[in-house]
Amino acid sequence: MSTHIAAQPGQIAPRVLLPGDPLRARWIAETFLDGAECYTEVRGMLGYTGTYRGERVSVQGTGMGQPSASIYVNELIREYDAQQLVRVGSCGALTERLKVRDVVLAQAAATDSSMNTLRFSGYHYPATAHFGLLRNAVEAAEQARAAHLVGTVFSSDSFYHSRPELTQKVVEYGVVAVEMEAAEIYTLAAQHGRQALGVMTVSDHIVTGEETTAQEREQTFGDMVTIALEAMLA
Numbered sequence: 001m002s003t004h005i006a007a008q009p010g011q012i013a014p015r016v017l018l019p020g021d022p023l024r025a026r027w028i029a030e031t032f033l034d035g036a037e038c039y040t041e042v043r044g045m046l047g048y049t050g051t052y053r054g055e056r057v058s059v060q061g062t063g064m065g066q067p068s069a070s071i072y073v074n075e076l077i078r079e080y081d082a083q084q085l086v087r088v089g090s091c092g093a094l095t096e097r098l099k100v101r102d103v104v105l106a107q108a109a110a111t112d113s114s115m116n117t118l119r120f121s122g123y124h125y126p127a128t129a130h131f132g133l134l135r136n137a138v139e140a141a142e143q144a145r146a147a148h149l150v151g152t153v154f155s156s157d158s159f160y161h162s163r164p165e166l167t168q169k170v171v172e173y174g175v176v177a178v179e180m181e182a183a184e185i186y187t188l189a190a191q192h193g194r195q196a197l198g199v200m201t202v203s204d205h206i207v208t209g210e211e212t213t214a215q216e217r218e219q220t221f222g223d224m225v226t227i228a229l230e231a232m233l234a
């Protein structure tokens with residue numbers, strides 16, 4: 001086992017879905033994976049492995065924010081040799097090009113986090129998704145007839161922004177949604193030569209104030225999970 005994941009070697013599949021919420025990891029395992037078995041409950045951050053269309057797939061909660069996601073992605077890559085890491089979760093729409101329940105396919109992630117500032121002191125790093133996974137996800141979204149948008153997201157360290165005007169600034173440069181994990185997941189995957197992508201459902205609309213109900217989140221999360229799984233298996 002690793003420091004934060006209690007799996008034995010081989011218990012985690014090369015393909016890993018990464019919801020922030022551990023209870024959503026359980027829902028994904030129970031709803032989409034055949035024969036899913038829980039391999040970790042350390043700190044309540046659940047992880048499961050099962051099969052999807054006959055292929056082994058794992059789903060591991062990451063928690064909220066880049067520091068937490070960094071712990072799980074580092075251990076999934078370094079200790080369990082994960083190859084594909086696809087974040088599935090919620091995001092807030094920053095543009096009226098999006099409606100709540102739309103799926104955002106994050107081609108890149110800007111961030112206000114210090115994590116890449118510390119890594120690349122002196123210059124800025126473009127945290128980008130794996131093109132092949134992104135291309136597969138677009139095809140899967142079209143196949144599923146799911147409303148979707150490919151765009152850049154803003155991975156913020158804050159949910160309650162002390163300077164909300166900064167979030168608006170990135171909108172002027174085409175950023176379409178805000179969330180809290182993608183930039184770190186993309187950077188770690190690139191560091192280790194792995195494949196990463198973020199597939200997120202709009203749960204809140206910063207411009208219109210619209211929010212999804214708990215029931216709506218579940219259904220539209222279904223489209224997002226299907227797109228992520230199909231993107232990995234394509």
Ligand SMILES: Nc1nc(Cl)c2ncn([C@@H]3O[C@H](CO)[C@@H](O)[C@H]3O)c2n1
Pocket residue numbers: 020063064065089090091092093156158159160178179180181203204206
């Ligand atoms: N900053 C921020 N803002 C908005 Cl409007 C969000 N909508 C969903 N999330 C995601 O959901 C969690 C916060 O509720 C985080 O994991 C984050 O990735 C959001 N994070």
